[in-house]
Amino acid sequence: MEAWRCVRRGYGRCVVGRGRYPMFSHHQKSLGRDWTTPWENLQRTPFQYWNWRPDSLSHTSLLHLSSYIMNSEGDEPSSKRRKHQGTIQRHWEYICNHNKDKTKILGDQNVDPKCEDSDNKFDFSVMSYNILSQDLLEDNSHLYRHCRRPVLHWSFRFPNILKEIKHFDADVLCLQEVQEDHYGAEIRPSLESLGYHCEYKMRTGRKPDGCAICFKHSKFSLLSVNPVEFYRRDVPLLDRDNVGLVLLLQPKLASAASPVICVANTHLLYNPRRGDIKLTQLAMLLAEISSVAHQKDGSFCPIVMCGDFNSVPGSPLYSFIKEGKLNYEGLAIGKVSGQEQSSRGQRILSIPIWPPNLGISQNCVYEVQQLPKVEKTDSDLTQTELDKTEVLVTAEKLSSHLQHHFSLSSVYSHYFPDTGIPEVTTCHSRSAITVDYIFYSAAKEDVAGQPGAEVALVGGLKLLARLSLLTEQDLWTVNGLPNENNSSDHLPLLAKFRLEL
Numbered sequence: 485m486e487a488w489r490c491v492r493r494g495y496g497r498c499v500v501g502r503g504r505y506p507m508f509s510h511h512q513k514s515l516g517r518d519w520t521t522p523w524e525n526l527q528r529t530p531f532q533y534w535n536w537r538p539d540s541l542s543h544t545s546l547l548h549l550s551s552y553i554m555n556s557e558g559d560e561p562s563s564k565r566r567k568h569q570g571t572i573q574r575h576w577e578y579i580c581n582h583n584k585d586k587t588k589i590l591g592d593q594n595v596d597p598k599c600e601d602s603d604n605k606f607d608f609s610v611m612s613y614n615i616l617s618q619d620l621l622e623d624n625s626h627l628y629r630h631c632r633r634p635v636l637h638w639s640f641r642f643p644n645i646l647k648e649i650k651h652f653d654a655d656v657l658c659l660q661e662v663q664e665d666h667y668g669a670e671i672r673p674s675l676e677s678l679g680y681h682c683e684y685k686m687r688t689g690r691k692p693d694g695c696a697i698c699f700k701h702s703k704f705s706l707l708s709v710n711p712v713e714f715y716r717r718d719v720p721l722l723d724r725d726n727v728g729l730v731l732l733l734q735p736k737l738a739s740a741a742s743p744v745i746c747v748a749n750t751h752l753l754y755n756p757r758r759g760d761i762k763l764t765q766l767a768m769l770l771a772e773i774s775s776v777a778h779q780k781d782g783s784f785c786p787i788v789m790c791g792d793f794n795s796v797p798g799s800p801l802y803s804f805i806k807e808g809k810l811n812y813e814g815l816a817i818g819k820v821s822g823q824e825q826s827s828r829g830q831r832i833l834s835i836p837i838w839p840p841n842l843g844i845s846q847n848c849v850y851e852v853q854q855l856p857k858v859e860k861t862d863s864d865l866t867q868t869e870l871d872k873t874e875v876l877v878t879a880e881k882l883s884s885h886l887q888h889h890f891s892l893s894s895v896y897s898h899y900f901p902d903t904g905i906p907e908v909t910t911c912h913s914r915s916a917i918t919v920d921y922i923f924y925s926a927a928k929e930d931v932a933g934q935p936g937a938e939v940a941l942v943g944g945l946k947l948l949a950r951l952s953l954l955t956e957q958d959l960w961t962v963n964g965l966p967n968e969n970n971s972s973d974h975l976p977l978l979a980k981f982r983l984e985l
Contacts, residue, residue, distance in 0.1 A: 570962050571969045578949045606735045606743075606983040607948065608703055611654035612790035612922050614751070614910070614974035615645050616966065617661040617693035627912040627973070630964050638666065641971035646674055648970075652951070652978055656733075657698040658749035658790035658922075664692050671696070685711040689725040695749045695791070697731050707732040707744060712772045714753075714765045719842055724753050724761055728769040728791075730776050735983070743785065743983060746777035750791040757829030759820020762794065762801055763812070763886070764838045770848040770888045786945045786983060787890055787925040792974070794919050795821035797898040797906075805892055805923060812837065813884035823917075835884045848888040895922040895950050895979040907953035910974045911965045916956035922979050951978035 618638045621628065634640055649657065657680065662671060664686050672682045675698050683706075686694035699706075712728035728750035734742055750769050753761050769789075777784040795801040799822030804810035812820075818829020836846065845851050898918055899906050909920040926944030953975065959965060965973045 572954060572958055572962055574952050574954065576949050577952050579947050604985045606737060606985060607980065608655040608735070608745075608983070609652075609978065609980045610656045610658065610747070610788055610790065610922060611649070611652055611976055611978045612658045612660075612749070612920060613645075613649075613976040614660040614792045614920060614972060615662065616641070616972040616974065617663045618666065619663060619692050620661060621973075627914055628966070630913050631966060632963075632968075635966055635968055635971070641966065642666070642670060644969065644971035648976060649675070650678060652976070654978060655700045655703045656747055656788070657696070658747070659696040659698070660749070660751040660792045661693045662696045664694065667694075667696065681706060683709050683729060683731060685727045685729040687725040687727050688713055688715045691725045694727055695729045695751055697729050697747055697749050699731070699733060699747075702736070704733040704735060704745075707734050708776065710772055710776050712750075712769055714768055716842065719839060721761060721764060721838060722842075724758075724765075726751060726753050726765055728765075728772065730769075730772050732776050732785075737985070739985060743985065745983065746773060746785055746787045748773050748787065748789045748791075750789075750793070752792065752794050754794045756794075756821055756823035757818045759801065759815075759817040759829070760833055760837050762821055763804070763810075763833075764842070766793075766801065766805070767838070767844055767848045767886065768842075770890070771844045771850050774849045774889065784890065784925065787892070787923075788945070788981070789892065789923040790921070790977075792920050794823070796823060796917055796919065797894075798822060802921075804886060804888075805921075806894060808888050808890065808892070810886045811884055812886065835882050846883050846886055848886065890925050891944065892923040893926050893947070895924065895947060895977065896953060900955070905955050905957075908956050908959065908975075909953065909977065911956060911959040912973045913964070916959060916964075918953075920974055920977055922977050924979070924981060946982040946984070948980040948982050950980070951976070953977075 667684055675682055679700050680698040681701055682698040684696045710730040714722055714726045716722040730748045732744055732746055734744050752765050777787055779785055800820050812833050815833050816830045817833055818824035843851050908916045909918045924945045
């Protein structure tokens with residue numbers, strides 16, 4: 485199968501923001517399904533995918549993945565001399581039919597014959613996208629020295645971002661790094677004109693960006709909006725301004741007993757050396773999801789959890805999300821997210837990580853704050869008995885085991901099965917790694933003993949398709965991110981789900 489269509493485009497010289505720039509039009513071609521990229525002079529790039537470990541090498545649900553031959557004579561591309569322009573092809577990988585020999589790759593607006601909708605199914609799509617706040621871009625300009633100056637202007641970037649959103653036409657959008665002034669003036673009005681209802685939570689403190697969840701009026705009704713602030717004045721550990729947002733949505737169906745879906749979005753702390761803060765922020769988000777998604781029969785409604793988690797696949801934080809448990813005894817705070825490679829961040833996580841007054845248990849649910857009950861008896865407890873009771877309570881609270889009650893899978897596999905090369909979701913002058921995810925709740929069964937080969941069963945969401953990701957090598961053929969056609973330093977993630985009714 486031909487994985488790439490190649491075009492030759494003109495380019496100019498750009499050395500650390502100086503020199504000649506390409507004479508490109510601000511009216512770029514549509515970001516269609518068959519994106520293209522220059523092929524000549526493709527260079528081999530050492531992948532900076534820190535602490536990455538593949539879960540498994542399963543071929544059961546991967547279709548039409550990109551393949552190419554690397555030029556072993558090339559060295560790492562210089563961030564100061566980028567000459568390639570063009571667009572990169574991404575395509576849909578259909579997963580509902582696990583026999584890849586019989587599954588066809590169809591256009592964006594088509595549906596796999598095995599994935600056709602019916603009266604007892606509800607299909608919907610979700611996009612997660614860190615759109616790169618303009619203020620953060622300008623505050624961290626050293627990360628974008630490889631870029632030509634015009635492509636970094638918001639007046640150039642926003643039309644491209646909106647074009648992507650409009651093209652993919654997802655039913656639910658989870659956006660991170662949404663700058664408040666741009667949200668009010670441009671982003672929200674533009675999305676509302678496309679049929680979306682928008683909810684937004686800005687970061688606390690002086691940070692001007694936040695998270696947004698937007699959904700199509702035609703597909704869902706809004707039941708509840710639940711913002712989550714990770715900053716707590718009474719908890720010294722939680723002195724950062726990150727936030728989350730959790731919505732409860734009801735599909736618009738003819739059926740009277742329509743189910744509900746919980747959608748969460750977050751952007752966890754970046755600092756690779758503060759895994760203690762990241763884990764606590766994640767626990768706070770999971771506690772809110774547990775509260776919102778809890779149903780009367782004791783079960784949880786289907787959950788989709790999106791965001792920039794600032795953690796790589798295989799890291800303890802990532803494994804905790806997928807496996808539902810983590811023993812962090814002896815774990816260094818710099819190892820939690822898998823990003824830190826230096827000797828910094830080697831302090832061991834305290835037990836427990838967060839103090840009891842946070843009100844969240846080691847099972848990542850809200851604790852009911854109750855005063856201790858004192859029963860009067862003929863003889864009061866002696867001081868020795870009181871001391872023993874205190875020791876038992878302390879021992880229980882000092883558990884190093886975290887748990888959550890959701891069965892969460894990742895939409896993406898994070899590597900290409902034919903080569904083992906990592907997929908990446910973000911790429912700039914310093915690194916190219918995966919930190920963005922779409923997790924979804926689904927019952928699992930093991931397929932041929934492969935840990936990563938999971939099939940959604942009745943009672944959860946079924947993953948129908950996903951928009952393919954790329955390698956670091958792919959992205960540097962078009963000058964990394966952002967570039968003339970991709971206007972964030974992150975790629976949008978996109979998945980199609982089915983809810984069995």
